[in-house]
Amino acid sequence: MRESLRLIRQAVAQLPAGKTLNPVALRIRPPRGEAYAQVESPRGILGCYLVSDGSERPYRCHFRAPALLNLSALRQMLIGQKLADAVIIFGSIDISMGEVDR
Numbered sequence: 718m719r720e721s722l723r724l725i726r727q728a729v730a731q732l733p734a735g736k737t738l739n740p741v742a743l744r745i746r747p748p749r750g751e752a753y754a755q756v757e758s759p760r761g762i763l764g765c766y767l768v769s770d771g772s773e774r775p776y777r778c779h780f781r782a783p784a785l786l787n788l789s790a791l792r793q794m795l796i797g798q799k800l801a802d803a804v805i806i807f808g809s810i811d812i813s814m815g816e817v818d819r
Contacts, residue, residue, distance in 0.1 A: 784816035
């Protein structure tokens with residue numbers, strides 16, 4: 718901890734003088750049209766679909782969480798298995814029920 722504190726003090730001493738934060742717009746206007754972006758998350762691909770008419774509020778914004786799609790594969794995994802193995806199989810796909818319940 719002492720070494721970490723020394724490094725922090727050293728970094729703060731080397732900061733340039735002046736403003737450290739840039740002003741950020743309070744409202745962001747998405748461009749007109751449709752957009753889809755995806756990133757890899759620990760549980761799969763997390764996607765975001767946005768439709769905007771150029772105003773402050775988009776017409777549609779939908780997040781595609783991977784947990785619900787992973788849960789849909791559970792049925793095929795359970796066919797032909799013993800009931801005692803259901804908990805282990807369910808745990809193997811690492812479901813976040815908060816994502817599924819939204």
